Amino acid sequence: MSIGLLTLIVIALAAAGFLIGRQLALSKAGGDIRRLHSLPGYYGQTVFLFTAVPALLLMLLWLLVQPLLIETRVTSMISATDIPDGSSASLVMTDVRRIAEGIDLILARGKLGETDIAAMRADLADVRSRLAEVGVAVGTNVKPGVFEAAKAYRDLSHSGHLALTVAVLALALAGFGYALSRIRPEFRARNVSEGFVRVLLIAASLVAILTTVGIVLSLVFETIHFFRLYPASKFFLSTTWNPKFGGGSDLGIWPLIWGTLYISVIALVVAVPVGIFAAIFLAEYASKKVRAMTKPLLEVLAGIPTIVYGLFALITVGPVLRDWFAQPLGLGTSSSSVMTAGLVMGIMLIPFVSSLSDDIINAVPQSLRDGSYGLGATQSETVRQVILPAALPGIVGAILLAASRAIGETMIVVLGAGAAAKMSLNPFEAMTTVTVKIVSQLTGDTEFASPETLVSFALGLTLFVFTLGLNILALVIVRKYREQYE
Known part of the structure; x- marks a missing residue:
């Protein structure tokens, strides 16, 4: 059966x-x-x-x-x-x-x-x-x-x-x-039934907690196993990433951290200004009709699968950057680059920044606007000197949440930035991130007994701690803002 x-x-x-x-x-x-x-x-x-x-x-x-x-x-x-x-x-x-x-x-x-x-x-x-x-x-x-x-x-x-x-x-x-x-x-059937349901609800609420604990423990135990086979000093201090199955690997994390941060910074440079300006327009300047049409169209970007963004980076953005900028300036000949992945990832992050910022700007009390207008300020002066300062903690939280999303992205990096682990300032060179190497080290028929495979868990734990810190910081900032105006 x-x-x-x-x-x-x-x-x-x-x-x-x-x-x-x-x-x-x-x-x-x-x-x-x-x-x-x-x-x-x-x-x-x-x-x-x-x-x-x-x-x-x-x-x-x-x-x-x-x-x-x-x-x-x-x-x-x-x-x-x-x-x-x-x-x-x-x-x-x-x-x-x-x-x-x-x-x-x-x-x-x-x-x-x-x-x-x-x-x-x-x-x-x-x-x-x-x-x-x-x-x-x-x-x-x-x-x-x-x-x-x-x-x-x-x-x-x-x-x-x-x-x-x-x-x-x-x-x-x-x-x-x-x-x-x-x-x-x-x-007392009602008491028994409601007590049973209460236990089920508590158990359901514990699923997320237990899942998180299980993920963390699995990462911690396998990371400890990895550091028994490979010295932690070389992992955290080396600037070379050169895995070799069979021995002789150099598994320094810094090239991966550099590529992750470099691509994420470019993505945020693209997403933050566009997202904030879009949020200001939708919240303060757009009419109800324009807002009703524009906001859903903007949020469509959040629903596009990341593999589609990766294909867009590989087929369209990469060749354009190579032919128009990299080759004429003598900075590279590859369509896979940090700039390619960063630009496309920035486009993907725009709705994350704009939607959260729009909600935060709309949450600023109308009394602040009325007070500014009563003192003779124009609408643009009110936005710059009253609304944005009041909404700044929430906007910073939105930016940090977008940053944690960028750090964990994989498919756009695989197709747009390549898989080369190196440290360079040239944005038109191919580089890679922590998430890409986690996938590559675990791909294929591998056994969890070699440092070259177990390093994925150390990379995953490092990334988890980093993104967890960003998320906690963002939530603290947003909560502080909400407590102030609610």
């Missing part, structure tokens, strides 16, 4: 419990609602919650834990002789999973039976050819131990799935029966 079908069965059982529970409460009250402690719907809601929630939580936990237990057990079945030279246990486990999936496809298409699969041991070339028939590619040398591990992986997965189905249905039925057994006129 598939997970989707199992979920539907649990929900259907819970829905039936709602109707039965509601009707049972009415029947035990002799059809007189006044004899019930709570409204009939609360009795049905209690049955629904006791039937669905524990069963679905068990399913979720089971799906999270089962793969870890199965992989741990199957990995212990793989001996050192089953791991090819230059490979690793994690790569062999990838083949194990593919073979297990391929066996299921072979059986599903009726090409072989269970007894045939059990007998497939000696002719491993036949195993590879049959897997290729169903579109599953595995390593060139499928060793007997790997194939046996794949069959064990498949058997354990099927057994675990069957046990999951039985356990979830049993728990759902148990909750169904328990909730129905408690229904009587004096049962």
Whole structure:
């Protein structure tokens, strides 16, 4: 039984419990609602919650834990002789999973039976050819131990799935029966139902917190592992980034930090003036009709996918900057450059700055404007000397939020700035950022056992701390502003 079908069965059982529970409460009250402690719907809601929630939580936990237990057990079945030279246990486990999936496809298409699969041991070339028939590619040398591990992986997965189905249905039925057994006129169904819902709401609110904690802990633990293999002094003090899988790498972070800050500064130089001027126009000068048309059009920029911006940088902006500026000035011959990525990223950030600044300017009390006009100031003088100073803390917060968005951008940098990690003042040279190198170091079949891969976690933690500081600073500034005028 598939997970989707199992979920539907649990929900259907819970829905039936709602109707039965509601009707049972009415029947035990002799059809007189006044004899019930709570409204009939609360009795049905209690049955629904006791039937669905524990069963679905068990399913979720089971799906999270089962793969870890199965992989741990199957990995212990793989001996050192089953791991090819230059490979690793994690790569062999990838083949194990593919073979297990391929066996299921072979059986599903009726090409072989269970007894045939059990007998497939000696002719491993036949195993590879049959897997290729169903579109599953595995390593060139499928060793007997790997194939046996794949069959064990498949058997354990099927057994675990069957046990999951039985356990979830049993728990759902148990909750169904328990909730129905408690229904009587004096049962405080509303209190139980609302208490249950309150617990669910608290659990939902904790998801974001626990997710953040999990992200931070995963980064911290892997970063500690990285610094055990690679000295922290070289990582934070070296100005050379030259990863070499197999040893001899130089993993200095400063070229990446320089490229990140350089591109972000150019983006902010483009986005901040345009965004603030647009916000001033929309808030102070534009008529209602113009504002109603202009603001949605401006905010369309925020809805364009970053990959589209990257293609725009690669195909249009990069060649124009190269042909019109870089080559005539002798500053470079590549269309991928810091300036390309910075300009396009600045265009992307304009709605972030303008929308937040517009809201902040509109939040300035009208009494300040009226007082300025009463003293004889013109509209432009009021904007410069009253509104902007009053809105400055909020505008600074908007700029810092846009900066944190720029620092975390990846696709525009990949297509617009290239992947060269170096420190240069020439804006028409190709450079890269921290986020791009995180992706490149984790791309492909890599094992988390070498400094060249684990460095991604150190880069991610550094970027996380940097952007977290910017976000906290922005929120503090914005909160201070809001407290002042609310």
